[in-house]
Amino acid sequence: MCSETTTPEYKDTLNLPKTDFPMRAGLPNREPGWLERWAKIDVYETLRAKGKADGRPSFVLHDGPPYANGHLHIGHALNKTIKDIITRSHQMMGFDARYVPGWDCHGLPIEWKIEEKYREKGKNKDEVPVVDFRQECRAFADEWVNVQREEFKRLGVYGKWDDPYLTMNFHAEAVIAEEFMKFLMNGTLYQGSKPVMWSPVEETALAEAEVEYHDKESPTIWVKFAVANEGTDLQGAYVVIWTTTPWTIPSNKAVVYGADYNYGLYEVTGTPDECWLKVGEKYVLADKLAAQCFAKARLSEDQWTRVRDVPTSEFEGLGLLHPLAGAEGANGEWDDLRDFRAAPFVTDDEGTGFVHCAPSHGMEEFELYRDLGMLEQVITYNVMDDGSFREDLPFFGGKRILRDKPKKGDWEGDANAAVIAKLTEVGGLMARGKIKHSYPHSWRSKAPVIFRNTPQWFVAVDRKLDDGMDTYGDTIRTRALTSIDQLVKWTPQTGRNRLYSMIENRPDWVLSRQRAWGVPLTCFTKKGLLPTEDGFLLRNDEVNARISAAFEEKGADVWYEEGFKERVLGNVVNPDEYEQVFDVLDVWFDSGSTHAFVLRDREDGTPDGIADVYLEGTDQHRGWFHSSLLQACGTKGRAPYKNVVTHGFTLDEKGMKMSKSLGNTIVPEQIVKQYGADILRLWVAQTDYTADQRIGPEILKGVADSYRRLRNTMRFILGSLGDFDEADRMHCRDMPELERWVLHRLAELDTTVREGYETFDFSGVWQAVFNFATVDLSSFYFDIRKDVLYCDGDTDRRRAALTVLDILFHRLTTWLAPILVFTMEEVWLERFPGDESSVHLVDFPEAAPGWLDGALASKWAGIRKARRVVTAALEVQRRDKVIGASLEAAPTVHVEDQALLAALKSIDFDDLCITSGITLTGDPAPNEAFRLEGEVEGIGVVFEKAEGQKCQRCWKILPDVGTHGHAGVCGRCDEALG
Structure with missing residues (x-):
């Protein structure tokens, strides 16, 4: 093997590698220069022109919009890098691959930020004109769009950055309103009153996607409801319920039992000190749970006895007394008998075998009494928007379920304590305790939420549609389920199962939010009519067209202008007869409508308004994937996507969720400053993004090491090709077997790479190419052919090696360009400098038919x-x-x-x-x-x-060394020296 330390008189005769490509990448300092270069030659628009000129097939990855409300976190970097790899790889596989980035600009996350500023200044949001408040929200969102745009671009993500889509753009707001009005016109929109997840802190309904679950400690109480009926053996006995929400007891309207459970009548025979139970009291409990109930009441096993069986048939016709019935000062609030009946949702796994029903605060109870036609008798309105009890509620008026702000992390208000105290005072408790359980919290304020019955606007997912788009079903639910199974490919497949289950079991879609920053529900209701009566909703095409035109001109703020109702209703109906709705749309409706104002309406959209790919995190099965599916199935009859790709969450090196309090967060900016964006991109490509990924200092060091090994491979290729001339190119049939074997491997890899990119398997692409580069090339082919490349003269085998290296150069740089966007550009420009040159303007080269050789x-x-x-x-x-x-x-x-x-x-x-x-x-x-x-x-x-002797040029030890014209060399070197 040759070396750079060869005897001086022969060193200069060797074909040693020559390249200015540095070993040290210096990515943090050099990457911004390439970004400037790409902007100067406008790579993205150049590719669009090429796609149009070549008539390339369209490929569109539709961007799920992040919120414009803060700096990027590592999840953003993962998400946008995956999208960029998909878009770039499909472009290089012959598509016109377009990517329009977007932002979600409405909704609670942004509105909450403005309210926080108000609170810091002691300012009341309700005293600010709504249009002024909305303008502040708009300015806040616009500021963060600009910040995030630069942060995304720094990661090497390319796209239509100069013209992204924003849900707050006037055209977007107009289309969102138009899409809403399609539900208005097709009859699926209705106003109803049912329990929804409600944030007392933010004073609005929340969607499931706006909720996250955290452990919460809650008070638990065992509450006594006395049997009221005279002439029955159970008169005066107590039916006991168990609840973790004492604040719902004032809204209790019923108790339900399980029709198939075994119940018994139990009597207290003795009591310990400080016990709420009395000797002789009788209790009806599920047999399976009786012992633990008495244990919670601090009774020992010899202080209670089972009197007899109580068949559920004995419950029929009974009524129960609320524990606050007849209480002094209650003003008869709870004197009505509580309903007592069987229900399918009762379990005997915990509690007492009975369930307390407050249909205003529980969906199962609500549905039970809805189906019985008894809602009017059981719905209460005791809890206000801010989570306080109505002022005139006896004992509890003004008490709050939650505080305005947490105290040492605790949001607990004074409502639960007040209810428990009053129940204790009237002898209404059997026992009390505490439980730690998973509980829904607002993902924005981090405060617990409650279930609360409020008038809201819904879209009925099971109402038959007569819109002429019934190819995949005649209801939103059936269209969605059919789309999931017949029209969409899922990566990974588990995404299908998750979303299918959600759609299969979901209730009607709650569209309304009681907020200010968003697209309003552009509809009007007839004064004096109930929501169930014909004519309650104004359905008029002319009015809808006027609203749309106004939004297109001035944006959704126009809805709040003085006299707007009169302008759009005038000459159609009498404006005085109608109320204008001021709730705003669930922000998921906004993002769910993007297929219309981005895919359908933009020139760089798709002809059918359907994207090739939607890609987001697994949480979006209940978020953007979900809302987009429902929205499109209601307005265009099918899913708006062909592929849905999901990635997991990013964890620290130990597999723990990142948290500022734990100090284990790592932000993209840190990584870019230390290593460069290409290392972050390589981390994305190396990981199986379909599962949760880990990242941290040690992992990044490993990624950087892989990068250095690949960089060495590319450096060797560049150095060896310094004297390659097109005249040296050889056909594969004339090459030695070793070179033909390399070409065979390239043909195999061509299939692997294309299939990997087509199926979004980047880790598979990276591993295949990296192993080839470091094992097949660096450790095998290069190691062997260094001798020929360095020491041969103008031989066929050297020309063959150079030809293969040239082929390798073009394959490796293009195959890896979607991942290592900066480095492969550096490699490309090292060999092909020029003002308009870029690896990102070329396609993957095709493998020649003769390369593949199985034998x-x-x-x-x-x-x-x-x-x-x-x-x-x-x-x-x-x-x-x-x-x-x-x-x-x-x-x-x-x-x-x-x-x-x-x-x-x-x-x-x-x-x-x-x-x-x-x-x-x-x-x-x-x-x-x-x-x-x-x-x-x-x-x-x-x-x-x-x-033999050692050749002073190639270092081989051969018998013929020293027998040729040039001293101290072998025959091969003598010939090379001429």
Whole structure:
């Protein structure tokens, strides 16, 4: 093997690598320069023009909009990098791959930020004109759009950055209103009153996607409801319920039981000190739970007894007394008998076997009494928007379920304590305790939420649609389920199961939010009519067209202008007869409508308004994927996407969720400053993004090490191609087998790379290319061909090697360009400098038909196994200091397999093993021969030193050294010297 320390008179005759491509990348400092260069030559628009000129097929990844309300976190970086890899790879596979970034600009996250500023200044939001408040929200969102745009661009993400989509743009707001009005016109929109998740802190309804679950400690109480009916053996006995929400007891209207459970009548026979129970009291409890109920009341087992069975038939016709019935000062609030009946949702796993019903605060109870036609008798309005009890509620008026702000992390208000105190005072409790359980919290304020019955606007998911779009069903639910199974490909497949289950079991869609910053529900209701009466909602095409035109001109703020109702209703209906709705749309309706104002309406959208790919985190099965599906199924009859790709969450190195309080967060800016964006992008490509990923300092060091190894591979290629000329190019049929084997591997990889990018398997692409570059090339092909590249003259085998290196250059730079956008541009420009040159303007080269050669690959698989035995044998000699380099050896290799022996003899096996000579024989290997038992059978190596002198140019030890015209060289080097 040659070296740069070769004797001076011959060193300059070697073809040593020459390149200015640095070993140290310096990415943090150099990447901004490439960004400026891409902006100057306008890579994105250049590709759009190319796509149009070439008539390329369209490929559109539709961007799920992040909120414009803060700096990027690592999840943003993961998400946008995956999207960028998808878009770039499809562009380089021959598509016109367009990417329009977008932002969600309405909704609670942004409004909450403005309210926080108000609170800091002691300012009341309700005293600010709504249009002024909305303008502050708009300015806040616009500021963060600009910040995040630059942060995303710094990651190397390309797209239509100069014209993104924003849900607060006037056209977007107009289309969102139009999409809402389609539900108004198709009859699926209705106003109803049912329990919804409500945030008392933010004073608005929340969607499931706006809720996260955290552990919460709640008070638990066992409450006594006395049987009221005279003339029954159960009169005066107590039916006991258990609840973790004491604040709902004032709204209790019923108790329900399980029709198939075993119940018993129990009597207290003794009591300990400080016990709320009295000797002689009787209790009806589920047999399975009675013992633990008495234990909670601090009774020992000998202080209570089971009197008899109580069949559920005995419950029929009974009424129960609320524990506050007849209480002094209650003003008759709770004197009505409580309903008592069977219900399917009762369990005997915990509690008492009975369930307290406050249908205003529980969906199952609400649905039970809705189906019974009894809602009017059981709905209460005791809890106000801010989570306080109505002022005139006896005992509890003005008490708050939650505080305005947490105290040492605790949001607990005074309502629960007040209810428990009053129940204790009137003897209404059997026991009390505490429980820690998973509980829904607002993901914005982090405060607990409650279930609260309020008038809201809903879209009915099971109402039949007569809109002429029934190919995939005649209801929103059936269209959505059919789309999931027939029209969409899921990556990973588990995404299908998750969303299908959600859609299959979901209730009607709650659209309304009691906020100010958003697109209003652009509808009017007839004064004096109930929501269930015909004519309650104004459905008029002319009015809708006027609203849309006004929004297109001035945006949604126009809805709040004085006299707007009169302007849009005038000459159509009498404005005085209608109320204008001022709730705003759920922000998920905004983002769910993006298919209309982005995919359908933009020139760079899609002809059918359907995206090739939607990609977001797994939480978006209940968020953007979900709302987009419902929205599109209601307005266009099917899902707005063909592929749905989901990624997991980002964890720290120990697999823990990142948290500022734990100090384990890592932000993209940190990584970019320390390593460069390409290292962050490579981390994304290396990981299986479909599951949760880990990231941290040690992991990033490993990524950086992989990057350095690949960079060395590219540096070797660049250095070796310094003197390559197109006239040197050889056809594959004229090449040595080693070069043809490399081309075969490239043909295999071409399929792997394309299939990997097509199926969004970037870790598969990276691993295949990286292993090829570091194992097949650096550790094998390059190691072998260095001798030829450095020492040969103008030989066919050197020209063949250079041709293969040129082919490798074009494949590796383009295959990896979607991942390592900066580095592959650097590699490309090192070889092809020029003002308009860029690797991102070219496609993946096609593999030549003749490259794939299965027979050759099979032959070389055997050859490489034999080589492994030889190199292992030589390593033993090097370790034992017998030789210093493999060129000092000329071993004898014994090969039992005659076909393999013939294969080895057909090539220059000594070149492959980097020895000065090799003797191949089919004779049985002697006992002392080196073998790789259990790995490669039938091959033995007997070590022998090479005979002759060391060539002062190539360092091989050969008998002919010194016998040629040039002193101290072998015949091959003598010929090269001329």
